[in-house]
Amino acid sequence: MAENNSSLLDVHDLKLHFRASAGIVQAVDGVNFQLNRNEAVVVLGESGCGKTSLAKALLRLLPRNVAEYSGEVYLGGEELMGLTDEEYRKQIRWVRMSMVPQAAMNALNPVLRVGDQVAEPMMIHAGIKKEEALAQARDMFSRVGVSADFLHRYAFELSGGMRQRVAIAMSLVTLPDLVVLDEPTSALDVLTQANIFNLLKRIKKEFEVSFILITHDIATSSELADRVAVMYAGQIVEVGDAESFFSAPLHPYAQKLMASVPRLRGDQELEFIIGKPPSLIDLPTGCRFAARCPRRFEKCDQDPPVFDMGNRRIVKCWLYEGN
Amino acid sequence: MAEILEKKLKDQDFSDTGALLQVKRLHVWFELRRFGFGHAGYVRAVDDVSFELKAGQAIAVVGESGCGKTSLMKTILGLNTPIKGDIIFDGMKLSELDRKGMMEYRSKIGFVQQDPYGALPPFMSIRSILDEPLIINGVKDPKERNERIRQVMEEVRLSPVDDFIEKFPHMLSGGQQQRVVIARAMILEPKLIVADEPVSMLDASVRVEILKLLENLQKSHNLAVIYITHDLSTVRYFSERIFVMYAGKVAEKAVVDEILNNPLHPYTEALLTATSEPDAANARIYKEVPPGEPPSLVNPPTGCNYHPRCPKIIEGLCDLEDPPEFEPVPNHLTLCWLHKDA
């Protein structure tokens, strides 16, 4: 595989807060991470920790009730947050960075033939003529393993796995550098899941694309991960390469999370995390995991900084101060 | 078709085996109608399934979406009527029950539904949700009902009880809501609990909490449990036997370790291969997955229903003849021609 170690994405202190009746929801609250070309990073975290909001912040797909949207995002060295919405729409979204949204397979347009849906982003965002776009859609269908006969079908005529392939094809037609996949397989059966991961692995090689894979499914996330980022209550609390992370996670939350993953074989006890995450409206001032942490100590009343462990590994926990 | 079935089912008599639940040659076929009338075939959701369950035993039914897991469970709960076959539970024969008998039958089986978020009525407090089955089943004394409600809430660890009892479902976390669903299933002190994907909608850490709760209840109450899931990796944490279901049939049944270490049916092998463990090495390999999708349940293929996808197919046999149940290893049964000489 061609190794290209130049940095593709750099995210600094990214914030996306929403206004709600009960207060400000700090869904993405100072996120930092970095991704190389042709690399896949998995963002792991439990329901409601802000994963989808992070994807929306990266793609600037913002709802109306945004209270704060700030930070720095560099894509291939270019700063994105300074772009106007118009510039962002023309130059970035779909063109260089695309997304397979959560539940995409159920969100395909029911009255458009799926071939036309795949052709559409090319016509709109790359100004390609319809015939040419349809030809490319046909090519993309074969690459994601959907028979060309299906170009003329409607979404309801396809199985869940086929619809998900169509959604993946849509995200790839403009040949972006980066694709964000939000829970691409959580509604699918194991065999279909395995098929989709085979496909994503092949696409990663073939298109030299980078992936951000958002999921709460730790076991299957390892099918694609070069790197792993763990999200808790709006923040990234650990990032590391897949090898080190899956064999020995550092953050106490990540350790507990790994211990809760059922294994097919072996007989280690499963653990669970007592209590629930803090409300994103009313966050504690210290470490956000402290209330549930088995290893907390006095220092944890203060917000821990991000400690650099070397080897592109970072962890936001006082245990690693002066490691 | 009905005639063939008739013949097949002739040997259908129940002997007393001391089992709590006997499912015998169960066929649950849903009739398809064209424009509301006119027969257009059957959806064979459960197609000739037999098994037994003793008091206090836990089994897992594993299979992909649409293979008939929920249909099988609903039939055991008395919510679907089988087209053929029968069920005996705790001495009661399902096909012979009148209205009153049916009510008693249902009160002895607790049900934990597939979707915890849709399972609880949003405008009822936890107290009234748990009160309802007691009232329906004729527990008249409010004091007795109150005591039972508090007791069951303690058992599922919704405690301190006063913090939860007047709350509404939306005020609870996913894990707590699932505890309420389990409490409701337990409130009439059933002998059998049917749990349909009780944890698939929950986060990893909460999932473990609920599985452990179910395991504790099973042990402390000597409950029989049927645990339905599509996730093979969770089954060994609390069931003794696994049934692997494919397109309406039980393709393989054995104790957990046998299924995991010595799978006999090619479909079970495929499921095991496809199931991931968290391991960085996964990203470097492609998985071997059978092509295609499960067959139509309206027009199932001839012969073995897995033959169109099976890498080990014996041409001329698998595609023509329905495989019977073989027992190549004692107590390890499979519907697969590969084991015909065992």
Ligand SMILES: Nc1ncnc2c1ncn2[C@@H]1O[C@H](COP(=O)(O)OP(=O)(O)OP(=O)(O)O)[C@@H](O)[C@H]1O
């Ligand atoms: N437009 C919005 N306005 C207000 N709150 C929002 C909005 N969008 C999301 N939230 C809240 O922000 C938090 C994070 O939501 P998000 O969808 O990012 O979580 P997630 O990690 O993707 O969860 P899941 O795994 O369930 O998809 C949640 O508490 C959610 O209710």
Ligand SMILES: Nc1ncnc2c1ncn2[C@@H]1O[C@H](COP(=O)(O)OP(=O)(O)OP(=O)(O)O)[C@@H](O)[C@H]1O
């Ligand atoms: N009342 C009904 N009428 C007609 N068909 C039905 C009915 N109930 C279920 N089916 C069909 O029977 C088949 C089996 O469905 P069932 O719900 O039992 O599957 P399952 O294994 O529980 O799937 P899942 O994992 O998605 O819950 C499906 O094809 C379904 O569409």
Ligand code: SF4
């Ligand atoms: S009976 Fe034949 S087709 Fe069916 S699973 Fe066995 S080998 Fe494969």
Ligand SMILES: [Mg+2]
């Ligand atoms: Mg989400």
Ligand SMILES: [Mg+2]
């Ligand atoms: Mg079901």
